[in-house]
Amino acid sequence: MEGLVLFNKPSGLTSTQIVNYFKKITKKKVGHGGTLDPLANGLLILGIGEFTKELTKFLKESTKTYIAEIVLGAKSNTYDKEGKIEVVSSKKVELEEIEKTLNEFLGEIEQSPPPFSAVKIKGKPAYQYARLREKIDLKPRKVKIYEIRIINYNWPNLKLELTVSSGAYIRSLANDLGEKLGVGAYLNGLVRTKIDEFNLDEALTFEDLKNNYLEFLAKVYGRVQGVGFRFFCYNWAKNLKIFGYAKNLNDGSVEILAQGREENLQKFLEKIKQGPKLAKIEKLEVVWRKAKNKVFNFETL
Incomplete structure (x- = not known):
């Protein structure tokens, strides 16, 4: 797992305990975008791997x-x-x-x-x-x-x-x-229900992690349209039993919704980071969250 993670912190646990839990299961650097007291529950945004650099905006500039x-x-x-x-x-x-x-x-x-x-x-x-x-x-x-x-x-x-x-x-x-x-x-x-555009009802729980059916939403920027990126995603999604879509957006980026088992999603993400031969990826945004609306195929849109 790598990216930003929306997590529903239960009451009784510290934010540091949640961070340490994700460090243990991912074996990667983990941080959070604003602590929640042990008494409180609700939305905690985590950054995993290189995405810890994305947490500064939540610590200093967000609306909660x-x-x-x-x-x-x-x-x-x-x-x-x-x-x-x-x-x-x-x-x-x-x-x-x-x-x-x-x-x-x-x-x-x-x-x-x-x-x-x-x-x-x-x-x-x-x-x-x-x-x-x-x-x-x-x-x-x-x-x-x-x-x-x-x-x-x-x-x-x-x-x-x-x-x-x-x-x-x-x-x-x-x-x-x-x-x-x-x-x-x-x-x-106290319950934290929202941080900027992210809502508590999107947040993963310990039960979601146990059931091992998750979702991430990614946006890929750079030379990613007109180079076969969506079909590259389609082929790897089929290979890894990933459901969702790859869609060209008007700003020139590609949006990818992916659902499946965590280990397969991470493999899929690694392929997305590489992209097809003609692609040049300049920026990648990834948010892991609850798979609220399950889909059962992978589409190119």
Whole structure:
């Protein structure tokens, strides 16, 4: 397996554990495009092999969407349910006040990371200092909150959908909301549903890997049209029992959808990287994902 991988991280596992798992099964360099706390589940983008270089844009320039469950009336030293919970107030806050306060977070804001976070301070993650109760200076950072939508509110439980920039901490937003309302708040659950154009429902699960039926979508740029590239793909797909299509796009590239067993897909990808004799490949994009809509032949379009 090589390329970008959309993966559905379960709650209870760290992003590093997922990275290490893929290192073990692929025997290649692996990184991720933005950590998810152990409490959280949802979309984690991995880069495998040379595609780790593609992760920078997700770490610094992407837009991410979350579903957050927040509990009002109490606070946590970790800003989530994993920490020490302290009751602050039992006074119910009206929905109108919550809506008004949430609007104050929209746009570009200054946000301090949680003390229990992976933000590096003098080369060490902040959580190492926090565990030792050492005081550290977590300087606020500029982040963007594009949209906040209230899904449901039933005191003390508040459910939100948020679209934010890279670097924004939903735990910090929950804690800051509680402070502004004067009742305290902490994050009780978090699901990342989208990163840029990639959605959670496309993401692979451990069960998909176990069943060993996957899909990748590739785009090949360069001298790839008019050189027999699609028929080259067709012949190798037939040989390797790969289903999908190879299609010429208006921008001069070739798009390839491939479904099958992981080992066969990787062999197919190696052939795509070589291409037919007259082809000259300048750039290759590959995204591994769930095979949601199974096909049973390979077409040239």
